[in-house]
Amino acid sequence: xxxxxxxxxxxxxxxxxxxxxxxxxxxxxxxxxxxxxxxxxxxxxxxxxxxxxxxxxxxxxxxxxxxxxxxxxxxxxxxxxxxxxxxxxxxxxxxxxxxxxxxxxxxxxxxxxxxxxxxxxxxxxxxxxxxxxxxxxxxxxxxxxxxxxxxxxxxxxxxxxxxxxxxxxxxxxxxxxxxxxxxxxxxxxxxxxxxxxxxxxxxxxxxxxxxxxxxxxxxxxxxxxxxxxxxxxxxxxxxxxxxxxxxxxxxxxxxxxxxxxxxxxxxxxxxxxxxxxxxxxxxxxxxxxxxxxxxxxxxxx
Amino acid sequence: xxxxxxxxxxxxxxxxxxxxxxxxxxxxxxxxxxxxxxxxxxxxxxxxxxxxxxxxxxxxxxxxxxxxxxxxxxxxxxxxxxxxxxxxxxxxxxxxxxxxxxxxxxxxxxxxxxxxxxxxxxxxxxxxxxxxxxxxxxxxxxxxxxxxxxxxxxxxxxxxxxxxxxxxxxxxxxxxxxxxxxxxxxxxxxxxxxxxxxxxxxxxxxxxxxxxxxxxxxxxx
Numbered sequence: 001x002x003x004x005x006x007x008x009x010x011x012x013x014x015x016x017x018x019x020x021x022x023x024x025x026x027x028x029x030x031x032x033x034x035x036x037x038x039x040x041x042x043x044x045x046x047x048x049x050x051x052x053x054x055x056x057x058x059x060x061x062x063x064x065x066x067x068x069x070x071x072x073x074x075x076x077x078x079x080x081x082x083x084x085x086x087x088x089x090x091x092x093x094x095x096x097x098x099x100x101x102x103x104x105x106x107x108x109x110x111x112x113x114x115x116x117x118x119x120x121x122x123x124x125x126x127x128x129x130x131x132x133x134x135x136x137x138x139x140x141x142x143x144x145x146x147x148x149x150x151x152x153x154x155x156x157x158x159x160x161x162x163x164x165x166x167x168x169x170x171x172x173x174x175x176x177x178x179x180x181x182x183x184x185x186x187x188x189x190x191x192x193x194x195x196x197x198x199x200x201x202x203x204x205x206x207x208x209x210x211x212x213x214x215x216x217x218x219x220x221x222x223x224x225x226x227x228x229x230x231x232x233x234x235x236x237x238x239x240x241x242x243x244x245x246x247x248x249x250x251x252x253x254x255x256x257x258x259x260x261x262x263x264x265x266x267x268x269x270x271x272x273x274x275x276x277x278x279x280x281x282x283x284x285x286x287x288x289x290x291x292x293x294x295x296x297x298x299x300x301x
Numbered sequence: 302x303x304x305x306x307x308x309x310x311x312x313x314x315x316x317x318x319x320x321x322x323x324x325x326x327x328x329x330x331x332x333x334x335x336x337x338x339x340x341x342x343x344x345x346x347x348x349x350x351x352x353x354x355x356x357x358x359x360x361x362x363x364x365x366x367x368x369x370x371x372x373x374x375x376x377x378x379x380x381x382x383x384x385x386x387x388x389x390x391x392x393x394x395x396x397x398x399x400x401x402x403x404x405x406x407x408x409x410x411x412x413x414x415x416x417x418x419x420x421x422x423x424x425x426x427x428x429x430x431x432x433x434x435x436x437x438x439x440x441x442x443x444x445x446x447x448x449x450x451x452x453x454x455x456x457x458x459x460x461x462x463x464x465x466x467x468x469x470x471x472x473x474x475x476x477x478x479x480x481x482x483x484x485x486x487x488x489x490x491x492x493x494x495x496x497x498x499x500x501x502x503x504x505x506x507x508x509x510x511x512x513x514x515x516x517x518x519x520x521x522x
Contacts, residue, residue: 161387166380169388173361173372179323180359184373184434185347186381194382 006142021253028233028245030202036240039175044105048200050222052207067131078204086196112219124218244286302464304479307489350437354427362416370398373433421452
């Protein structure tokens, strides 16, 4: 259905906006693994996304813009960093985890500003070429949108299997009660470390797509306010529901677009909508959808 | 079956936590089947054959009753790190979990969220989770805490059945239950062991009567 949109006359601007929203959706779903499923609240998830963007953008510009090669390199960098950072930060939980992950993201933000020979400082990385697949250039607009949808589908399939697997269930056990989880033989630290790496890897896929969409990136992609935005998308959509955060990202991008074009004080209106939805429906937009669905088609038993 | 009893604050749960890896003992050794497991983390003790329950109920509230037990079974089967295969398709774990629930009389609420169980059923679910780990030593921390007389009897009967097949270390402050079903009893007060022996010997021991029963009287006044 998503894939057909460009062919039923959706305007190019909408397609670009939709592409952006779907990429944010990948990112928000990766955050849900940490926050919603494992109970690890982080204020530094921009680090994974921004790092992916920088690694992908730099490699695409300097070496080759072959999409799969770029994705591989970006993943190599993101997973490598997640391995080390994750090993340290997953030793703590709760507020300490939230704050340390925030600090690490801010360190990456500062590095992006200071390491000018690679990142070009505050100006950011520019001139990232269009991606290629098997030598064929993927043009901006419809073609890139389809590439994004394809990637999104792969991510959705992978993640929905993951959260439903033994591993996914152990994450939920850890969220509910760490002591109990340890007492049934779950290595809590190892699980947190692994889910941190997986979450970063998925966010890195989003970052790679985004750098191609925008043909570049800036240090702002690593800023804490971005980490805040992705948390808003995930909470807005519904934590612990996997697809909720995807819906949350779509709502976030389109509402923000509506509000910024129509209102001066758009952030105020935007904040109000967010507060109302979260107060009325703690399980977010996904909660609203399930409720409506259930009332239309009551469960048969 | 070995029971550890003593008045509140005697240090029973502390001993329990030292053995099960939740606290690091300041001195001494913990041996499990001749293996030195002192200060091993809890998750390593499970494959070594040890399972425990908690005095304050800690079931996985937002998962179903069946899933609570299946989680433990999959953990024992070494399935924890499988990221692709669906959890419910690990048939052996599902079957085992159903079997345990059947045995403990919890089958009817298998699909309910563990949070929705009555207190007594949650206590039994605690034991069900531990049983799915197929322990060689099952450690029960006050399984009758906060239960009515009728429920206490139900748990007592259950513990007796389990003890017929598995070594059980039972922590209780209710002396009557313990004396009825234990092979060996150790009595603690104020962090020290004051007596250890058969239930008969313990009930006749004058130190126990002074210290333990005295403490109970003091508490009841």
